[in-house]
Amino acid sequence: MNHHAPAVLRMLALAAMAAAAAAPQGCKPAAPPPLAPQAKGSAYLQSLPIQCVEGVVKFGSVKPCGDPVVRTVRIRNSSDAAQEILAYASNCGCLSAKLLGERTIGPGEERDVELTVNPGGIGERSVRVEFATKAGFAGAVRAEFSQNEGVIAVPMLGEMSEGDKAQVFELQVVSNDGVPIRVLGIDPPVGTVDAPDAAPSKSVAVSISSVEALAFAGTEPGRSHPGMTELPDGSLRCLRVTITTDHPACPVAHFDLSIRR
Known part of the structure; x- marks a missing residue:
């Protein structure tokens, strides 16, 4: 019996959900709990076999409406035994990773990891990519960045089911950097500006x-709208509502609405 299989399975589930959360449109699932044990002190993390050569990767300020930001860092096997990376994933859809080269890393060897910050959201972020071997959690690469420009819808997500009573989702379209804004349009036209x-x-x-x-x-326009996605079994539809403002740098905010059948 493989006692480490549950850890690897949790990592694979984490990877799938993080990928879904990073999708360019559609509803975003809540982030699952990270694979790492509760002991998260620096001494514990430094004792693990997989270490980031650069330490904490600092991306600095990232525009929430800009292009993805890519950086390549290196991880090292700091143990005296070969480590085979069975799975790896970010604990946030805002960061994705790609391991370059062979997954088996010999003692003292290094591998490149391509990190991509997927813009969106607001505030300071400290997230990580976690690595799993047959022994379980083997280490992580931590990344920090901030997103303090443009606009965002608060909340960003809503849920409803067919047959529910009529409801109104009340949002605030917030200027992250304090620039006064007006809302110019809502696409599709399923909402209104209160004032x-x-x-x-x-x-x-x-x-x-x-x-x-x-x-x-x-409607047919709704089914073919670029903001509409649907699960293959038809149990869930997700409508991305795009709210356009006159913000000079990052004018667009999104609200993702899950519609369950």
């Missing part, structure tokens, strides 16, 4: 209608 004639503000109230969203999802 369309108000002066530009650092935060604008927007209401998304479940009735309008459900009606739109059932």
